[in-house]
Amino acid sequence: MNLSKQQTFSRRSFLKTSALASGGMLISFNLFTACKSDVKPPIDISQLNFNDFNAFIKISDEGKVTIFSPNPEIGQGVKTSMPMLIAEELDVPWDDVYIEQGVLDTENYTRQLAGGSQSIRLGWEPLRQTGATAKQMLVNAAAAKWGISPSECKASQGVITNPKGETLGYGDVVKEAALLDVPEDVKLKDPEDFTIIGKNTSNVDIDKIITGKPLFGLDYKEEGMVYASVLRPPAFGQVLESFDDTAARALSGVIDVVVIGEKARAHLEGDKKSWTAQLSKSDKVVVIAKTTWAAIKGKKAIKAVWKNDSELESTESHDKILLDLLNGEKFDTRRKDGNVKKAFANADKILERTYESPFLPHNCMEPMNFFANVTPEKVHLVGPVQTPEDAAKVVSNMLDRKLEDIHLEMTRMGGGFGRRLYGDFVYEAVEIADKIKKPVKMVSTREDDMTTGVYRPAIKYKIAASIKDGKLTGYHLKEAAVNINMYGLIPNFFPAAALENYQVDTVNYQSNITTGAWRAPYTNFLASAEQSFFDELAETLEVDRVQLHLDLLENVKNNPEPNIEYSPERLQGVIKMVVDKSNWGKTDPGVYQGFSVYYCHNTHVAEVADIVMENGNPVVKKVTCAVDCGVVVNPLGALNQVKGGVIDGIGHTMYSELAFKDGVPQSNNFNSYQLIRMGQTPQVDVHFVKNNIAPTGLGEPTLPPVGAAVANAIYKATGKRLTKQPYISNMDLEKVVG
Amino acid sequence: MATFNLKINNKKHTVEVDEDTPLLWVLRDHIDLVGTKFGCGIGQCGACTVHVDGNAMRSCLLQVSQAEGMSITTIEGLSEDGSHPVQQAWKEIDVPQCGYCQSGQIMTASAFLNQNSNPSNSEIRDAMHGNICRCASYNSIEKAVKVAADKIS
Ligand code: FES
Ligand code: FES
Numbered sequence: 001m002n003l004s005k006q007q008t009f010s011r012r013s014f015l016k017t018s019a020l021a022s023g024g025m026l027i028s029f030n031l032f033t034a035c036k037s038d039v040k041p042p043i044d045i046s047q048l049n050f051n052d053f054n055a056f057i058k059i060s061d062e063g064k065v066t067i068f069s070p071n072p073e074i075g076q077g078v079k080t081s082m083p084m085l086i087a088e089e090l091d092v093p094w095d096d097v098y099i100e101q102g103v104l105d106t107e108n109y110t111r112q113l114a115g116g117s118q119s120i121r122l123g124w125e126p127l128r129q130t131g132a133t134a135k136q137m138l139v140n141a142a143a144a145k146w147g148i149s150p151s152e153c154k155a156s157q158g159v160i161t162n163p164k165g166e167t168l169g170y171g172d173v174v175k176e177a178a179l180l181d182v183p184e185d186v187k188l189k190d191p192e193d194f195t196i197i198g199k200n201t202s203n204v205d206i207d208k209i210i211t212g213k214p215l216f217g218l219d220y221k222e223e224g225m226v227y228a229s230v231l232r233p234p235a236f237g238q239v240l241e242s243f244d245d246t247a248a249r250a251l252s253g254v255i256d257v258v259v260i261g262e263k264a265r266a267h268l269e270g271d272k273k274s275w276t277a278q279l280s281k282s283d284k285v286v287v288i289a290k291t292t293w294a295a296i297k298g299k300k301a302i303k304a305v306w307k308n309d310s311e312l313e314s315t316e317s318h319d320k321i322l323l324d325l326l327n328g329e330k331f332d333t334r335r336k337d338g339n340v341k342k343a344f345a346n347a348d349k350i351l352e353r354t355y356e357s358p359f360l361p362h363n364c365m366e367p368m369n370f371f372a373n374v375t376p377e378k379v380h381l382v383g384p385v386q387t388p389e390d391a392a393k394v395v396s397n398m399l400d401r402k403l404e405d406i407h408l409e410m411t412r413m414g415g416g417f418g419r420r421l422y423g424d425f426v427y428e429a430v431e432i433a434d435k436i437k438k439p440v441k442m443v444s445t446r447e448d449d450m451t452t453g454v455y456r457p458a459i460k461y462k463i464a465a466s467i468k469d470g471k472l473t474g475y476h477l478k479e480a481a482v483n484i485n486m487y488g489l490i491p492n493f494f495p496a497a498a499l500e501n502y503q504v505d506t507v508n509y510q511s512n513i514t515t516g517a518w519r520a521p522y523t524n525f526l527a528s529a530e531q532s533f534f535d536e537l538a539e540t541l542e543v544d545r546v547q548l549h550l551d552l553l554e555n556v557k558n559n560p561e562p563n564i565e566y567s568p569e570r571l572q573g574v575i576k577m578v579v580d581k582s583n584w585g586k587t588d589p590g591v592y593q594g595f596s597v598y599y600c601h602n603t604h605v606a607e608v609a610d611i612v613m614e615n616g617n618p619v620v621k622k623v624t625c626a627v628d629c630g631v632v633v634n635p636l637g638a639l640n641q642v643k644g645g646v647i648d649g650i651g652h653t654m655y656s657e658l659a660f661k662d663g664v665p666q667s668n669n670f671n672s673y674q675l676i677r678m679g680q681t682p683q684v685d686v687h688f689v690k691n692n693i694a695p696t697g698l699g700e701p702t703l704p705p706v707g708a709a710v711a712n713a714i715y716k717a718t719g720k721r722l723t724k725q726p727y728i729s730n731m732d733l734e735k736v737v738g
Numbered sequence: 739m740a741t742f743n744l745k746i747n748n749k750k751h752t753v754e755v756d757e758d759t760p761l762l763w764v765l766r767d768h769i770d771l772v773g774t775k776f777g778c779g780i781g782q783c784g785a786c787t788v789h790v791d792g793n794a795m796r797s798c799l800l801q802v803s804q805a806e807g808m809s810i811t812t813i814e815g816l817s818e819d820g821s822h823p824v825q826q827a828w829k830e831i832d833v834p835q836c837g838y839c840q841s842g843q844i845m846t847a848s849a850f851l852n853q854n855s856n857p858s859n860s861e862i863r864d865a866m867h868g869n870i871c872r873c874a875s876y877n878s879i880e881k882a883v884k885v886a887a888d889k890i891s
């Protein structure tokens with residue numbers, strides 16, 4: 001969608017206004033659905049409960065604007081960038097805007113979810129429309145006061161001006177504006193006229209963060225609150241048999257020891273789709289204490305006996321099973337173009353490689369935790385969760401309470417990466433609170449968090465290309481994964497549609513280890529595998545690796561295909577940009593470059609990694625990253641996102657893995673699990689393609705391509721192709737270097 | 739349980755806790771200073787960094803009994819109002835993503851710059867190596883430490 005022209009929207013009103021008892025005007029709106037006609041916005045601000053609207057703007061008598069940001073903040077900056085869209089069209093100085101995290105509970109709100117890099121893409125139009133509609137109402141009110149037509153007024157920076165040069169502030173007309181009908185037609189700004197969108201804007205919580213104010217779930221406290229530490233099975237496949245809590249109860253500060261599990265299981269029995277059912281199979285022993293430390297100590301003092309309930313799995317057996325599956329015949333075909341079989345039969349050369357990746361925990365910096373208080377009046381929940389809507393529904397079902405009784409307040413989140421899409425920790429907190437009838441906070445330790453996770457599953461790919469007369473004639477990708485395969489549109493990502501004969505097949509092995517979405521789900525390793533393969537393919541074909549991609553994309557342009565979601569032009573654009581900005585092919589001796597390009601989460605990205613060898617080890621010095629994500633709403637926040645994605649991607653492809661032995665995770669804290677640290681971090685040089693296309697996400701798409709950029713650079717330095725992650729543990733450098 | 743007298747952010751606090759309680763939990767649960775964060779509990783991540791007599795220390799490894807008689811500074815006491823040059827540099831560069839690790843990063847950086855106000859790039863990278871940022875805001879942290887060093891010297 002091109003927005004270079006002004007647009008006019010005419011649709012049923014999706015917002016409501018009301019005058020506030022405390023003075024000022026409240027604009028209530030539902031982001032993605034039109035409001036129902038029978039709901040009324042609250043008159044008193046303290047009554048905000050988001051039952052029918054999922055976002056609010058308050059304009060006070062003094063013209064100050066408060067935006068209740070509807071989306072949970074996990075570090076991707078939407079708490080800043082989404083209000084920027086409203087403020088832009090409302091046309092107020094950003095300094096006069098206050099942002100508050102909305103208290104969100106239940107029923108009618110939509111997409112109150114942070115994940116999939118979708119927030120800004122979906123909010124782009126409705127949020128701007130909301131701002132523009134509110135501005136129009138203020139202008140209409142001012143025009144009525146002056147007895148002139150609204151078209152004779154101008155509004156900018158919170159001030160409305162008439163042809164005589166008289167002015168009224170927004171605050172001067174809020175009372176009248178609140179009573180007007182909501183206009184149906186509003187004009188959105190020409191992107192050329194943006195004054196907030198596209199400007200560097202600091203994180204709205206910056207002052208609180210740098211002074212250590214309570215912001216996160218773990219910081220939340222309430223009068224009379226107690227702490228809970230949960231003992232869960234040490235191995236996947238085990239359940240609780242019995243326990244002895246004598247020693248725990250004898251500790252000072254320990255209040256009680258209870259068992260939970262029944263309610264979550266009862267709920268999950270009816271919910272076949274649950275991703276985290278494995279985590280709720282066993283009963284769990286919970287130590288309730290006056291302090292976090294007493295709870296943690298109490299848990300350590302519990303003597304529990306566990307029994308095997310299903311197979312205890314190991315990485316070694318997973319490796320064998322997945323390789324056997326790749327070599328077998330039991331595949332689902334996800335996409336099939338032309339005749340791959342024939343192309344391979346007629347080939348005079350075939351290139352085939354297998355790529356392997358381990359399980360990964362999310363390791364959010366803030367361990368899982370949640371506050372719950374279950375009383376006859378309501379169920380009060382506070383904490384960091386990416387899916388409050390789902391969590392509220394499950395809790396109402398678990399406790400057999402009305403959805404209106406569930407009041408869920410979201411806190412800032414110390415990282416998400418997909419982990420907080422799953423509400424298992426919310427259900428635990430609720431079950432504990434229901435048992436002990438006290439306000440309680442469930443706190444996981446790092447060990448709990450890493451060993452009872454919802455992991456990125458181990459995945460293996462076998463990729464093969466057929467070559468005839470020096471030309472690429474066919475491409476066949478097979479995926480074998482633990483539990484979950486790529487889905488939906490992913491088999492239509494590049495290189496789909498670029499080749500006449502193309503096939504993607506998947507197969508999976510069902511494990512009792514919990515798996516789920518992890519930053520850039522489905523593609524975080526796929527891109528590494530495919531883009532490493534293309535590097536080797538170009539070499540085999542004796543063509544330039546960059547040119548190979550440009551040519552394949554040319555094929556897509558010449559044979560347009562409706563199922564293809566990526567834009568070949570935009571992919572070519574980022575390729576050319578990264579070649580230019582990285583000095584591709586023109587670096588100093590001793591610097592080795594690797595190239596990679598990928599499309600996912602609606603964003604097009606190309607990357608070049610520069611590495612040098614130091615003491616026989618590859619060191620990533622710099623990554624140049626070209627990104628086409630449409631309009632960059634907040635360049636400062638966008639830079640953080642892009643750089644974070646790249647460095648996170650390098651860390652996990654180089655260093656991180658979670659192995660299993662007899663069902664037990666073999667790492668449980670940062671002494672046995674390696675996360676990237678500053679000394680291993682390259683400088684990331686980011687370039688955005690400038691255009692006026694509606695914005696797309698940035699939290700995820702820069703991560704998938706970087707693994708291959710690094711692997712391809714290491715190949716140039718060492719002559720060794722890396723196919724197994726984490727690379728650092730799977731490269732035998734002595735043999736190839738020196 | 740025993741009674742301990744602590745000096746935190748230039749104020750005296752008396753707490754009644756088990757003597758093996760890490761300073762981290764005393765700060766968070768007993769004194770309501772929640773700016774100091776829990777990340778790993780084993781000295782590996784730096785989220786819990788505070789200053790003890792001016793040196794950066796992991797409060798998750800320091801038992802309350804060892805902290806008596808020392809002068810402890812937390813993120814809340816680094817400045818009255820966020821005006822410490824390191825805090826200002828963090829704001830200028832807009833370092834935080836999720837923000838959870840950042841008070842630990844700021845405490846490590848400020849103790850380091852106190853001892854070396856004109857550090858080289860590699861000294862900065864070494865000094866900050868012990869603090870994990872899961873959001874990988876490392877480029878911004880590095881830049882902010884440099885900006886802070888300029889402000890200080
Ligand atoms: S919590 Fe103390 S170093 Fe991680
Ligand atoms: S900003 Fe999220 S962990 Fe550092």
